[in-house]
Amino acid sequence: MDKTWNNRAWFMVLPVLVLVAFSAVIPLMTVVNYSVQDTFGNNEFFWAGSEWFQEMLTSSRFWEAFWRNIAFSGIILAIEIPLGIFVALNMPKSGWGVPVCLVLMALPLLIPWNVVGTIWQVFGRIDIGLLGYVLNAMGFDYNYVNDPLDAWATVIIMDVWHWTSLVVLLCYAGLVSIPDAYYQAAKIDGASRWAVFRYIQLPKMNRVLLIAVLLRFMDSFMIYTEPFVVTGGGPGNSTTFLSIDLVKMAIGQFDLGPAAAMSIIYFLIILLLSWVFYTIMTNYDADK
Amino acid sequence: MARIDLDHIRHAYSAKATRPEDFALKEVHHTFEDGGAYALLGPSGCGKTTLLNIISGLLHPSHGKLLFDGTDVTDLSTQERNIAQVFQFPVIYDTMTVYDNLAFPLRNRGVPEKDVDRKVREIIKMIELEDWAKRRARGLTADQKQKISLGRGLVRSDVNAILFDEPLTVIDPHMKWVLRSQLKQLHRQFGYTMVYVTHDQTEALTFAEKVVVMFDGQIVQIGTPAELFEKPSHTFVGYFIGSPGMNLLPVTVEGTRARLGGQTVNLPGELSSTERADMELGIRPEYVRLASDGMPVQVTKVEDIGRHKVVRASIEGKEIAAILGEDEELPADPRVRFDPAGINIYADSWRVDYATGRGA
Numbered sequence: 309m310d311k312t313w314n315n316r317a318w319f320m321v322l323p324v325l326v327l328v329a330f331s332a333v334i335p336l337m338t339v340v341n342y343s344v345q346d347t348f349g350n351n352e353f354f355w356a357g358s359e360w361f362q363e364m365l366t367s368s369r370f371w372e373a374f375w376r377n378i379a380f381s382g383i384i385l386a387i388e389i390p391l392g393i394f395v396a397l398n399m400p401k402s403g404w405g406v407p408v409c410l411v412l413m414a415l416p417l418l419i420p421w422n423v424v425g426t427i428w429q430v431f432g433r434i435d436i437g438l439l440g441y442v443l444n445a446m447g448f449d450y451n452y453v454n455d456p457l458d459a460w461a462t463v464i465i466m467d468v469w470h471w472t473s474l475v476v477l478l479c480y481a482g483l484v485s486i487p488d489a490y491y492q493a494a495k496i497d498g499a500s501r502w503a504v505f506r507y508i509q510l511p512k513m514n515r516v517l518l519i520a521v522l523l524r525f526m527d528s529f530m531i532y533t534e535p536f537v538v539t540g541g542g543p544g545n546s547t548t549f550l551s552i553d554l555v556k557m558a559i560g561q562f563d564l565g566p567a568a569a570m571s572i573i574y575f576l577i578i579l580l581l582s583w584v585f586y587t588i589m590t591n592y593d594a595d596k
Numbered sequence: 597m598a599r600i601d602l603d604h605i606r607h608a609y610s611a612k613a614t615r616p617e618d619f620a621l622k623e624v625h626h627t628f629e630d631g632g633a634y635a636l637l638g639p640s641g642c643g644k645t646t647l648l649n650i651i652s653g654l655l656h657p658s659h660g661k662l663l664f665d666g667t668d669v670t671d672l673s674t675q676e677r678n679i680a681q682v683f684q685f686p687v688i689y690d691t692m693t694v695y696d697n698l699a700f701p702l703r704n705r706g707v708p709e710k711d712v713d714r715k716v717r718e719i720i721k722m723i724e725l726e727d728w729a730k731r732r733a734r735g736l737t738a739d740q741k742q743k744i745s746l747g748r749g750l751v752r753s754d755v756n757a758i759l760f761d762e763p764l765t766v767i768d769p770h771m772k773w774v775l776r777s778q779l780k781q782l783h784r785q786f787g788y789t790m791v792y793v794t795h796d797q798t799e800a801l802t803f804a805e806k807v808v809v810m811f812d813g814q815i816v817q818i819g820t821p822a823e824l825f826e827k828p829s830h831t832f833v834g835y836f837i838g839s840p841g842m843n844l845l846p847v848t849v850e851g852t853r854a855r856l857g858g859q860t861v862n863l864p865g866e867l868s869s870t871e872r873a874d875m876e877l878g879i880r881p882e883y884v885r886l887a888s889d890g891m892p893v894q895v896t897k898v899e900d901i902g903r904h905k906v907v908r909a910s911i912e913g914k915e916i917a918a919i920l921g922e923d924e925e926l927p928a929d930p931r932v933r934f935d936p937a938g939i940n941i942y943a944d945s946w947r948v949d950y951a952t953g954r955g956a
Contacts, residue, residue, distance in 0.1 A: 492654050493687035495674040497748060498704040507689040507700075 342568035360569035370570065372545065373553040374577070380549065381528040384467045388524055389517070391468070392475025397509070399480055410480075413473040425537025428466040432538070452539060456546035459539045463547055466534055471527070475520045482513035518589045522582060529578055550574055598664040598756040598789060600628040600651060605660035607646055613658070620646045621657070622813040628757070630665070631787040633780070635804035637794060639836070643813045644793045648759050651791065652679045664756050681759040682749040685766065686741035690734040694725055697733050698747050705752075719747045722778060739767045746775065750782065757789040764799065776803055797837050809833050825880070827940060829947045834878050834940070840906060840917045842940075843884065847877045849941060857912030859891045864936040865950035869943070876942045881906065883938025884918035886926065890933035898926065 434440040443450040532551035541548035558567035607621040649655040653674035723743040801821040816830040828834035834842030847854040897908040905920040
């Protein structure tokens, strides 16, 4: 290789390094700093070592929130991915329907998180909310404020409403990139509708699906705003996810040490799970 | 195998088409005989692929009927027509192995696995991909992929016809030749009705028994390679087939003489109609003889292209090309004579038959 080496090129990446340092590395280090010390205010710190980490990893409160998060992510992925694929397959490929569908699909994505929460908080209320009132009038005993199952259903349906569009748009982008010749060849080969999906459409959507799963997993695992607005983590602790618990601990109880330790564990968990997802899906994708 | 009748087929991609120029296919009325090997030859955009897709059922013609062995199949789906088609660019199912790709059309039709295996092995051997059978199709090169597409077209033995849409475009020249001979051999062996779309005249002339030349949405001539060469029925055929194409010179015709500026050319016979004003004389460079007597020309260029030389000259102010054999020398004061066997007269671009004499 006769490439020109010029070490001055490193200066070119310096601005990015500075930016990343201030936006990510330094704040993260502050958290690390808190997680190994104890403080009672007045800028007095005492070395705590791994105490907070041990406390976190043995606390049932942490693990309960963790499993709630896992269940939540699992459920919304199980709904949003197949539903998104299904909707994308049925969207028009040409004509005036395309822009209409795209705008309709993009709408939920444009609404700010806390507004989505507020919409569903009001929507589900049994005294004035359309959903809550109608369900109760029809004889269903629906009340997300009292009943953990109803609270979960509300939060999940809200997330599906909010985010399925993202999966739809990604899958649609994958689908429209398939040349017509593939469908023509499939017709000639006498392929069934299922075979077309299984052998043409799904393989072509593989990459965008990987992105969709990753994005939806990370986002749902970090979910905070919408359930906080709708249920505030209740009833009881039934919808208290890791992020809600973290905020309660750090800002509500002002336990900075444990909260910092929890942040780091939380961050590592997301990193680990995303890596696992990515590895599994790219391995599946690769030629064996 | 089937005979394919195209009964006054017209096609427009827009539903509102009324004017002739809106039609991608103007009017095609033609029969592909059972077991024939046909080439559809023409420049890009002349309607070849449209016609092919109408035969296979990927397109429904705006007007006209399509019959297989006398049965109307115009409204039948591609699958019901039982047609194989190979496309210009490779289509493979890349999550499947090479073997499964080839087996796919058979398995979709519920062929017993024993027969699938026999047929797939036969085809995979023919396309020389035996070593790749168990590999996934994804990592293959473009021409290997196209061989799979080709194989999928050939794997069903009960098809009514096999259609090829410029299938060898992405294949390298040597392999092209090999595959083309294999297709010809298959045709002889099994008697498939084959229609082969191409814009490459060599490919068309070597593959087919009958070449269908298309131009601007219509069939301008159907014939054997020799007929296309000797008696092009439209000036486009004269121009498109042959290298260089046919010379065309504006003439006026009186009886058995054609007047070309100040020169007179004797025709091989009397024309069946001489009413037309816009007449042209067409003669292939192969029939233009350079000699020391005849009509005076100015030679402008001599191109040596190996087996022969192409002489560019002007006669009565018109460009003309002539072929000179490898060993022949250009005469010192060159003049030209037209071999009567190669003289065709065109009126409004269409060939006029001779009422008497040669080719009546």
